[in-house]
Amino acid sequence: MDISLDGHRVAFNRAFHSIGMDCVSWTPPIYNDLLGISDGTGEGLVTAYYSTVGWPMMLATSDRPGFVKKVHQLKEKELVKLLQKDEVPLRQDVKQVLGDAVAAGAVVSLLCGTQCTTAEELAASCVRLLGPELGGAVRVFTFALAPPADADAEDEAPTPMLSQMLSAAAGDLKQRAAMQLVCRWKSVGAGDEPSGAAADGGGGQGLPVGLGVDPSIMAAGGSQKRITPEFLSALVATTSVPTARTVVVAASNSMLSAGEAAGLFPVVVPRKFALQGSFPAARAKFGGFGAGLATWPRLLALLNGGGSGATGGAGGGGGKAYRR
Structure with a gap:
């Protein structure tokens, strides 16, 4: 498997969609760049993304840590769903x-x-x-x-x-x-x-x-x-x-x-x-x-x-x- 791009990335996109942020969609190149500029953790990826593109206007600075944590928690749930349904494919051959x-x-x-x-x-x-x-x-x-x-x-x-x-x-x-x-x-x-x-x-x-x-x-x-x-x-x-x-x-x-x-x-x-x-x-x-x-x-x-x-x-x- 490439759990990084075919698992975590897809789960993050579904997590964003579940909270109405359909405008956020991490492509493989974007996700790879985030891995390079963050600490590699789920919360680190979200923080690196919004630190780069800008945080949502309606989100107070004090609310950012809670928002990041919520997105990460939703991503973990989505990843479990993907794995339970075997929707993360094995690597080719x-x-x-x-x-x-x-x-x-x-x-x-x-x-x-x-x-x-x-x-x-x-x-x-x-x-x-x-x-x-x-x-x-x-x-x-x-x-x-x-x-x-x-x-x-x-x-x-x-x-x-x-x-x-x-x-x-x-x-x-x-x-x-x-x-x-x-x-x-x-x-x-x-x-x-x-x-x-x-x-x-x-x-x-x-x-x-x-x-x-x-x-x-x-x-x-x-x-x-x-x-x-x-x-x-x-x-x-x-x-x-x-x-x-x-x-x-x-x-x-x-x-x-x-x-x-x-x-x-x-x-x-x-x-x-x-x-x-x-x-x-x-x-x-x-x-x-x-x-x-x-x-x-x-x-x-x-x-x-x-x-x-x-x-x-x-x-x-x-x-x-x-x-x-």
């Missing part, structure tokens, strides 16, 4: 990529999250849109599992001995601790045993392969949760796949950096209008999914050291591999 990975024996996990409190709705919609067969074959986790971004080192842990559990979960030999961690928090749509964990993923190397997809490929401005290397290591440990054999496909620098630090192979597929952004932690960059872009064979070739599997036409939206 991503279903084919995931299906090919599952068919090749890879363990596929989705980590779902967005700026508001609808992570579960987001995950559930993704699973429904993938269909019963593919949706049942992928493991789905949400950002609700991660510690808050503003968590202090002295804050009380949400579960007993959380830091110890995260540390233990980081190693492949501590998979039981990682599973306890994940189950104690919350997972959405997680399968039972990861099918194909002992397969070679089509690479012919006799090693399990994991594909982790970060639907901040879905998220607007990142997540309010902190995605750390320890957190990713804990989730990967539940798949029985070594971190060195796991590709993390993400759209945010925070996820890419955490994946790199955890020993995963980070690949970026930026959201729309962010293709020219800087992603220093990415080992490869693709303009999208499907033929000529990110496919499972190309991702697997990258993981196996075949950098040529990710080259593409510079003007055609293909992928580029970065050697280190």
Whole structure:
């Protein structure tokens, strides 16, 4: 999904319409600009918009914070409606990529999250849109599992001995601790045993392969949760796949950096209008999914050291591999 443009933006427009402000309609370019000049939060986007175009004449200065909060609350409700009706589409050809990975024996996990409190709705919609067969074959986790971004080192842990559990979960030999961690928090749509964990993923190397997809490929401005290397290591440990054999496909620098630090192979597929952004932690960059872009064979070739599997036409939206 591109939850940023196809979800949040549409929900904002519906929120404005619901309060009679039909003249406000955020196009994709406008929304992308707002992401760049705001703090990325829902209220920040509304504030940045009216600070640019001017506030409504009938709105007193003292009433602006309440107005911004109301619009954001309405937007969240509209976003939930969109997700419940599966009206936020998957990104083009991503279903084919995931299906090919599952068919090749890879363990596929989705980590779902967005700026508001609808992570579960987001995950559930993704699973429904993938269909019963593919949706049942992928493991789905949400950002609700991660510690808050503003968590202090002295804050009380949400579960007993959380830091110890995260540390233990980081190693492949501590998979039981990682599973306890994940189950104690919350997972959405997680399968039972990861099918194909002992397969070679089509690479012919006799090693399990994991594909982790970060639907901040879905998220607007990142997540309010902190995605750390320890957190990713804990989730990967539940798949029985070594971190060195796991590709993390993400759209945010925070996820890419955490994946790199955890020993995963980070690949970026930026959201729309962010293709020219800087992603220093990415080992490869693709303009999208499907033929000529990110496919499972190309991702697997990258993981196996075949950098040529990710080259593409510079003007055609293909992928580029970065050697280190």
